[in-house]
Amino acid sequence: MTPLLSLILAAGAVQISTPPATLPREIEDEQNLGENKQPWHATLMPYGNLREALGGNRYSSTFARSLNGTWKFKYVPRPEERPVDFYKPEVDVSRWDDIKVPSNWQVLGYGTPYYRNAGYTFQRDWPRVSTEPPKDFTAYSERNPVGSYRREFTVPANWSGPRSFVTFDGVDSAFFLWVNGQRVGYSQNSRNAAEFDLTPYLKADGKNTMAVEVYRYSSGSYMEDQDMWRLSGIFRNVTLWSAPQTHVQDFTVTPDLDAKYQNATLDVSAKIRNYGGDATGKKTLALALFDGKGKPVPTTNASISVSSLGAKSEQKVRIRIPVANPAKWTAETPNLYTAVLTLKDGSRDEEILSTRVGFRKVEIKGRVFTVNGVPVKLKGANRHEQWPDTGHTVSEAQMIRDIEVLKQANCNHVRTSHYSNDPRWYELCDEYGLYLVAEANAECHGYYGVLDREPRFEKMIVDRNVANVENFKNHASVLIWSLGNECGGGSNFVSALNAVKALDATRPVHYEAFGIGKDNPADIDSRMYTDPGGTERIGQENDRYSKPFYLCEYAHAMNNSMGSMGDYNDVFDKYPSLMGGAIWEWQDQGLWNRRDPKRPYIAYGGGFGEYPNDGYFIHKGVVFSDRTPKPHFPEVKRAYQWIGFAPGDLAQGIVKVKNKFGFTNLKDFDFKWTVTA
Template sequence: MTKDWQDPSIVGRNKEPGHVPLVPYGDRQTALVGDRRACAYFRLLNGQWKFSFAPNPASSPTDFFLTNYDDTSWDAIEVPGNWQVQGYGRPIYTNVQYPFPIDDLPRVPEDDNETGCYRCEFTVPQSWDGRQIFLLFEGVDSAFHLWVNGREVGYSQGSRLPAEFNVTQHVQPGANMLAVKVYRWSDGSYLEDQDHWRLSGIYRDVYLYAAPHVSVRDYWVRTELDDDYCHATLRVRAKIGNFCPQRIEGYSLEATALDSQGIAVWSETLTADVAVEGKGELTLELVRDVPNPKKWSAEEPNLYLLLLVLKDASGQVIQVERCKFGFRRVELHSGQLLVNGMPVSIKGVNRHDHHPDRGKAVTVESMIQDIRLMKQFNINAVRTSHYPNDPRWLDLCDEYGLYVFDEANIESHGVWDRLTKDPEWEHAFMERGVRMVERDKNHPSVIVWSLGNESGYGPNHVTLATWIHQRDPSRLVHYHPAGNAPQVDILAPMYPTVDRIIEMAQDETETRPVIMCEYAHSMGNSTGNLKEYWEAVRTYKRLQGGFIWDWVDQGIRQMTADGEEWYAYGGDFGDEPNDGNFCINGLVFPDRTVQPALWDYKAILQPVTVEPLDLEKGVLRVVNGYHFSDLSGLDIIWEVTADAQVLECGRLPTLTTPAGAEETVTVPFAKPQATPGTEYWLGLSFRLSKPTLWADRGHEVAWAQFKLPIRVPAVSPLPVADMPVLSLEESEATYVVDGGGLRLVFAKAEGTVSSFVYEGTELLARGPMLNLWRAPTDNDANRSEGLWRGAGLDRLEQHVASVVASQPRPQVVRIAVQATLEAPDLGSRCVCDYAYTIYGSGDLLIEMCVVPVGDLPHLPRIGLQMTVPAGLEHCTWYGRGPHETYRDRKNGARVGVYSGTVDDQYVPYITPQENGNKTDVRWLGLSNADGLGLLAVGMPLLNASCHHYTTQDLAEARHTHELTRRKDITLNLDLAQSGLGSASCGPGTLPKYLVPAEKVRWSVRLRPFSRDSLSPVELSKQVLEEM
């Protein structure tokens, strides 16, 4: 006989039909408060359960479900929780490939199939006698059998939806024992081949509730807005079940709706009579017109509270159900997705359930942290990739305001369309889609149903899509692999190029919106050229945004023996097969620390934009990009700065600009008195004027910065004649330059500076060398790294042809170097001419001309790399910041003066790689605790970074804890560095953001400074006489 967990025709036994979450409050007041734990007929069973782990079902205890079974030797385990993160078995991460052999599909391994046996004692109150008692598991991975008091109750599979059982005949007042056997793999696992950690166990809430014998078993709250999107009709369809053998009459169901202030929406009671045959069900509908209710949207998530009150024939309240709902309408019109009549942009992320310590057992606190961060970073939508999330997440999306694409737990990536084309699997497809819809149908945040992910497209999808459209025509249906099939309402490309989405938007044969279900794969240091995607979205009306892949790095927190924290990915637990670090794709780290890419996304998504009309007079156009809200909730703060020094600031009058409209404003600043070498900036900040659920008052929603067109006087060159005289001494190996507190040693053989001492302090441990290499990013590894290594860019060596020193003036020494940079045994190389000019002022001017020779690919970077001694730990720069930026990911960073330690500049990507770059750098300074340091000035602007790790360190380590912090500092001063793109799974870096292998000239000026000298700001503005 085929086992339940090996048979795709069996998706459960004795399970209740899918329905909305139910909590049978006994009175109206308790229901108003809404704390289910205070409900007399609800018991949460979370906590410490008894647990026995076995490597397979055959070796698990056979009679553990008996009430008299001796479990004293068993361990205790936390429920909800995954056993692999509690010390049992092994976490497995795979992407496309199944984590078990699939030769015998639909069967799964018998021997290598971790099995967990659970036992939990619970109490049934005496007051529950005479009621129907239900036991509900909100999530168990992947399949389980259930016993209560030694009797088998049922079976379930489908890891991401509730499994509910009527246990009335199995329980007794007082002490009871439930037993559960959970199987890691089941035939259902073939439909759960998502790109995430494969973790097992009872990982969501478990609870009991006791309903009256006549009770509300399901209900659907639907809101219909008129064609003016003003007035509404509320329809409540309720299913009443009668568990008694006889017909009941004289019961009633009342519906009351309250607004956010607790005020009734209508004065008289909305009531329907209830009469149900014995053991039967009744579906009834309550209808009410509601004039001009507040509408629900992600921007203005206005919620109402519905109370459904069931009374018996004597008028006594026997059950109260509560439901938060919102008035809103979703539709397609003129090729666009509309919410309440307005086209909306989907500013979204894909989100897996993930906690760095608890795996899939995500806490409410973690969910709130996620949703607050999303809202703070201007995200308005989430795709529940790739399965229905914990129902509390949808409650939060309703409350905080996020649009949800609710996705069925269907992915057969490793066998693609094999299952959707097999009639044997139709029931499993339908079970997963139908139960999702029935559970989540009352959530206003859910605007789109998704048929799943990456499972090909075939008859089983068509059947499910057809059912969803018939069951719920108020929402849209999405599914990427369906392409332009008629069963889907949205075209959902995955990782398209910008050109591709524009092509789709211009297709006049299509009348559906284009929403990228996944784009901008954010693996490691990534997420480049978002700006171009959103320029297209704002240009073409049928382009309505998309969901970045993805929200959080799915790393599992580990500790070294020394107590150093690190995050594990595929293979780190000895799991085979695995897909390495492909689960590390987030905009936030596993602990929800924000990554630099998220700042860029926030700026690109910001709902207010500012355009200059007449900067000299401070005249600007403010564009309200909100879909529903005006700008009255934002304070507008402005400031004028000279470089980074604030000259003037103020607050503009509050704007009431309607959604989608624009307004001209004038910033009343006085024209600055220009000083030589200074840049003048006008900055605006749009901040919340009141606290919200998701942010405090003063939180910045949007910003703008403009360089003011002020004519700045030229800087007069420093007179060379006024500088200290320099001495030049030559030996066989070196040139030595002395004077003015400076001593510079130049190594002839290496063709660079070997020592740069100022006021007795060494400023260079290794002199500047041309550098074309970077530690490959995850995106580089998929595209460019092979080209770069093939050209030898990772092992270039400098060969010096000549070094000649001269002293054109007593205060100036010039050293000219001719060299080549080439890889051993390869023809690719660069011819390099350097000119090092040392001035008595202490300045070291490095001028470079680099000519690539041969067939070189585009370059990782082109610049100078040097080593700075330990002690120069304080880093200050004038450029974009404060976070890391790159040429295709710098929209979220203002130009300003920023500072921190060298350690602060390191971005701890879970797989070490290129990081910490600063763009548009005017100058950067490294200094010690005494204020003495080295200043680098770009000529033109620089890319710059500094680390306590070498490029090789970053390239070779696979985890952060494998890096050993060096005392010395690696300093990179680049003319250019290639962008990031998203090529780990998607398009490569746009050509305009690559560094071509072509002839370039540029200069960098190094200058020592001390606390007694001019400041770095002043020193950076100095100009040297040309020699």
């Protein structure tokens, strides 16, 4: 025995130190996109009855329970400091902080928000995210912060379904999940819903413990280099929900119009899965269509037999019905129907689901982009999910406010820059009428031209595009899929294009980094910030270009800018081949810094002392962070107005009026005019 050890023993002070926790291998594994997650599928919810299904409020379903609210929370700046055993129910977390879910933990004072336009806030070393950065990086000390969340919950006794699922609509950037001390799974991709089957882990007759371990950085962070505040945590809804053992796991609703854009067909394909260990008997899947007032549409009921399903097996079925002259959906006339799917066991309704349906058809005719056979211009903006009080956590009321102000600016279009948005956003755009370019959660700006063709990132890029399509394929507002933003036009995005086309042949696909002209494999030519003269030349050169042209970003709204809005929109209106564009960007992305209660202020890059940052570049919106108008707003409203005026014979009091709407007759408007000296 050494003298030192003898001394320690004699003093009765033997201590066995616990080695520091290591970084889980999953966090830096770009091939591991998740463990034990349910396959990507359409946003859905089983309902308790037809009334609930027609209402279509997923969170009010008999079979849904929100897990939003107060959780216990522990923040650490480095993974090795995290409480590794916190997921065990016997571990006491009563002295931990309370945190509101959903939220970004930086907004609540834990760790540091960063603003970056392009470039990573950690040491660039793909797929690793914990490599030591320069000492002036905030990430030198906050190497890869971890948030540990815990809460208790009970399963409602009146739930008839034997399967219980949990859906996390958004967690930034990667997380592990445990229930009652058992590991359930892992997920990365912060902007698409992660869903897990909790049935094997639950106690049906008592309290259950849920634990979530969230990492600020993961290999997925290399695909989340968007121009925005970099924030973390469980920032969207968490929902517990129930389904029967035989469950409609996914369904695709595809409306189509005839050659005269009058009568329609509704094609519904469904994937039905038996989650149980025994075979099922035969069942029936029924389809019914209801109008906007909740009344059945005559002669639209149909059903199909579902054969016996073996244990853990699934079956795809398809129903197709004619619909005589339905009211059509456009951004000007957002007429919606409700399709109700009922899985029946004999005469018993086993499961009821629903979705809104908008009858519309998107086509490209030569170089002209059309909706329901009518040429349509997209005049709108790029919108981030960001509010100054709540960061990336956006309520339904805030979404509606955005739509109201967008409409007041005469916008008919939003590009979901640069990720899949909260599922509720797409439902609201269906309801209020906005044309969406629905973008996948893929931007590797800090590795532009590298990860877009690196074979090890192909799986991630394709998966994020598949998730985007599968989640939002049933929304009338989604006119165009976008593969991502500012990554480069390499082979991984060609693979993503092929995957999207295999899933959905009814919508065109956009990706700016493919360029324009004959070598662009996408359906639309696109650029950023081409000036009005260059845009006009593209509109004129029909012998050189064969696709419609879209400015996915233009009129960069920073400082005293946007003087060219009228020039751009005159050109858009003049040339049928020009689809329009989306201003960069809709709102300033200011974030309240309240860390000194005596001196709160709206912060921009560097406003929290973070490094690296991109300074004031974050303030470039048409409206301020709180959505009050900037001087840019009336300029946009004027340039985007859908009624044009020009002098006729003024001596005779004649003024020319031009209707730029595609689906609205000006007889619905009153006109007033004044003469000013």
